[in-house]
Every structure is written in structure tokens, then in C-alpha cells.
Amino acid sequence: MAVTVTIEQLKPGMVLAEPIFNRFNQVLLNKGVAITDRHLNVLSTWGIPRVIIEGGEREETPLELDNELKERGLTRLKKRLLWTPKSLLEEEIIHLAFVQACQHTGK
Amino acid sequence: MEKQATDSLNILTPWLPSEGQVNGYQAVIKAELILENISEFPTLPTIYSSLADALADPCSTTRDVSRIISCDQASTSKILKIVNSPLYGYPGQIDTVSRAIVVLGYNEISNLVLTSQIMDLFSKRESLLDFRPVDFWGHSIAVGIATRHIGKALGLAKQDNFFTAGVLHDIGKLVFFEFASDQFTRALEWAKKHRLPIQAAEWEIFGTDHAYTGALLAEKWLLPQSIVQALRFHETGIAPETDPKLIASVHLGNALVRALELGYPGDDLILQPKQEALDILKLEPGILTQIVPNLLKDYEEITRILL
Numbered sequence: 481m482a483v484t485v486t487i488e489q490l491k492p493g494m495v496l497a498e499p500i501f502n503r504f505n506q507v508l509l510n511k512g513v514a515i516t517d518r519h520l521n522v523l524s525t526w527g528i529p530r531v532i533i534e535g536g537e538r539e540e541t542p543l544e545l546d547n548e549l550k551e552r553g554l555t556r557l558k559k560r561l562l563w564t565p566k567s568l569l570e571e572e573i574i575h576l577a578f579v580q581a582c583q584h585t586g587k
Numbered sequence: 588m589e590k591q592a593t594d595s596l597n598i599l600t601p602w603l604p605s606e607g608q609v610n611g612y613q614a615v616i617k618a619e620l621i622l623e624n625i626s627e628f629p630t631l632p633t634i635y636s637s638l639a640d641a642l643a644d645p646c647s648t649t650r651d652v653s654r655i656i657s658c659d660q661a662s663t664s665k666i667l668k669i670v671n672s673p674l675y676g677y678p679g680q681i682d683t684v685s686r687a688i689v690v691l692g693y694n695e696i697s698n699l700v701l702t703s704q705i706m707d708l709f710s711k712r713e714s715l716l717d718f719r720p721v722d723f724w725g726h727s728i729a730v731g732i733a734t735r736h737i738g739k740a741l742g743l744a745k746q747d748n749f750f751t752a753g754v755l756h757d758i759g760k761l762v763f764f765e766f767a768s769d770q771f772t773r774a775l776e777w778a779k780k781h782r783l784p785i786q787a788a789e790w791e792i793f794g795t796d797h798a799y800t801g802a803l804l805a806e807k808w809l810l811p812q813s814i815v816q817a818l819r820f821h822e823t824g825i826a827p828e829t830d831p832k833l834i835a836s837v838h839l840g841n842a843l844v845r846a847l848e849l850g851y852p853g854d855d856l857i858l859q860p861k862q863e864a865l866d867i868l869k870l871e872p873g874i875l876t877q878i879v880p881n882l883l884k885d886y887e888e889i890t891r892i893l894l
Contacts, residue, residue: 570860
């Protein structure tokens with residue numbers, strides 16, 4: 481199922497569910513393309529605000545986190561995190577932990 | 588092999604006692620002592636050994652095997668529910684054990700029987716401090732699911748053993764929990780006090796850890812070697828032999844599930860995955876983010892079936 485994400489939420493490795501057009505209706509990136517860092521640069525150069533990606537099976541509106549929730553999530557996360565990330569994948573794990581921590585504290 | 592195992596532990600697990608104070612051989616002896624002191628040693632139900640015999644016999648048919656499994660109605664119904672869940676990707680299509688065998692193969696079906704049987708074997712329900720069996724299994728099931736998703740992301744043709752190795756990876760902790768509860772209570776307290784993983788506390792209190800103990804138990808139960816090795820090396824993420832991708836996947840699955848706070852493995856720390864294990868997997872950034880929504884959904888469904 482496809483989901484719409486903003487350019488800020490778009491991460492390398494995500495796969496496009498629809499082609500991306502520039503303002504002259506030329507295809508910048510075709511559907512099925514896995515996003516790389518270089519693509520992110522191209523998209524921000526063209527000022528593309530949001531794109532449609534393959535998003536697993538469930539349709540989700542990205543969680544909007546208010547600042548207070550983020551603050552509490554961060555406190556919860558920091559207690560359990562005693563190392564600093566050395567790679568993109570480790571950063572990804574920490575980000576996922578952060579989102580989950582915000583949801584836990586929000587309950 | 589023992590020497591190699593010790594070396595890798597000392598290099599990769601910084602909270603372990605320094606070299607000379609601990610070695611793999613002693614850890615195995617300590618684990619052996621713990622298992623020997625169990626007065627009522629948990630034995631696998633005969634259905635698993637009859638199943639193993641049937642699978643080893645080249646003359647046995649799908650019908651023979653499915654007849655053995657179907658004797659255990661509780662397991663049969665759980666297995667059919669699991670293979671029909673999105674985790675295995677055949678939603679609602681598999682209605683009999685023999686069909687399940689045809690689709691998933693003997694090995695994976697026998698793995699699922701094993702998983703269901705072992706979960707029934709450890710029956711203690713009350714908790715020690717904040718360690719509750721139901722949360723322990725929640726963590727374990729989530730790691731099983733994560734491991735299988737990582738296996739899928741690796742593009743392997745088959746992800747046999749991935750779910751089972753993940754679910755059983757911490758089984759050594761249950762041995763401590765059920766049969767050495769006083770010491771395990773001290774280990775839980777120690778880990779909390781020092782803000783260290785439960786594994787470090789196990790070394791402190793038992794002189795061995797759940798990885799050694801679980802692998803030894805699995806060996807005594809004559810489980811497949813790939814599972815034994817995954818239990819033994821899931822904390823270091825790499826193994827001197829056997830299936831490196833399986834072991835690295837369990838390792839990363841464990842780190843991911845701890846990050847997501849699914850279930851409770853004895854402490855609440857997020858573990859840094861070992862670079863050596865990540866090098867084996869070579870996953871593109873973004874893959875875990877893609878896995879997580881499905882992981883959370885499968886977690887709800889599979890825990891409902893198994894717990």
C-alpha cells in the first residue's frame with residue numbers, strides 16, 4: 481500500500497510507489513526506484529514537497545509529535561541508551577526507538 | 588573452537604570480565620552444573636522425537652508426519668494459525684498440516700512444533716521482580732518475527748529457522764528463572780543497580796550466561812545445530828562456523844526489538860549491534876524502518892496465537 485510522506489520524512493532505501501515529476505512534467509524518478517542520498521539532493525533542488533512511497537501493508541498517517549511528547553520520549557530513551565551511533569543503521573535503530581518511546585509516554 | 592569463542596566474547600562484549608578471568612570452557616562447565624542440578628529436567632514431549640525420527644527416515648511420507656503432528660491438537664491449531672498469518676505470507680490458504688508441510692517444508696513445520704512445545708514446557712507464571720514470563724515470551728516472539736523479516740530483507744530464498752531461532756534465542760534465561768530463581772533474582776537486581784545488560788549480571792552471578800546455558804540445553808534436546816549455534820552466538824552476532832546470516836539476523840533482531848520496547852528481556856537497555864554482524868548482513872539504511880510497521884502488526888497477531 482502506498483503512503484505519502486513529506487520530503488523531510490523521506491529516507492534513503494524507501495521505494496517510490498509513483499513516479500515523481502518536475503514542474504515541466506518530466507519524470508525525475510520513476511516508480512519502483514529506491515531512494516538514495518543523491519536522490520534526496522535532486523528532490524530538494526527541484527523543491528518537491530512530498531512523494532508517494534511503498535509503505536508496507538498498512539496505511540498510516542505519520543505520527544505528529546508535539547514538543548512535550550518529544551521531550552518525554554527523549555527522557556525515556558536517554559535512560560536506556562548508553563552508546564552513540566556509528567553508522568546510519570544504528571541511527572535508524574535509535575530513531576525507531578525514539579518514535580516508539582514517544583508513543584509509549586503518550587499512552 | 589572453544590578458544591575462538593572466548594576470544595570473540597572478550598573483544599566484542601566490553602562488560603565481560605577481562606581475559607584470564609573468564610573462558611568459554613569454564614562458562615560451559617558452569618552452565619553444565621546448572622543444568623545438572625535441575626531435579627526435574629524439562630524433557631521435550633515424545634511428539635518431537637517421533638517427529639525427528641520420521642523426518643530422518645527417508646521412507647516416511649507427508650501423511651506419516653502430519654499424522655504425528657495432528658496428535659497434538661493444541662500445537663496443530665497454533666501452527667495452522669501462524670502459517671496462515673501475514674508473517675508467513677499465505678493468508679487463509681493453508682487448512683491442513685499436510686498442506687502446511689507441502690508449502691513450507693518439513694523443516695519449518697517441525698520448527699514450529701518445537702517452538703510451540705517449548706513454550707508449553709516452561710510453565711511458571713508468577714514473576715520475579717519485574718521479570719514476567721509473559722513479557723519474556725513477548726520479547727522472544729518479537730525477536731522471532733524481526734529475525735524472519737530481516738531474513739526476508741536479505742532476499743534469501745528460504746527463511747527456515749529464522750523465526751524459531753529468534754523465539755528461542757533467550758531460552759537460557761528461562762532456565763535461570765525456573766531452576767535458579769534466587770540467583771536470577773540477584774542477577775536482575777545487579778543489572779538494574781549497575782545499569783548493565785542482564786547478560787553482564789549473569790556472568791557476575793552464575794559465571795556463565797544465558798547464551799551458553801540455552802545452547803547447552805538445546806544441544807541436550809538434540810535440536811538442529813543451526814538453532815543451537817544461534818542461541819549460543821546471538822549476543823556476539825558472529826559465529827566461528829555454521830549459518831552466519833541466521834546468527835547475525837537474530838543479533839540485529841534482538842537489538843531492534845529492545846529498541847522498540849516489545850516485551851521485556853530482563854533489562855530495558857538498548858543494545859548497540861556489533862559492526863561485525865552488520866557487515867555480514869549488509870542491509871541498506873531504511874530497511875528497518877520499512878520492517879517495523881509489519882513487525883508491530885505481526886507481533887500483535889502472533890502473541891495472540893501463542894500466549
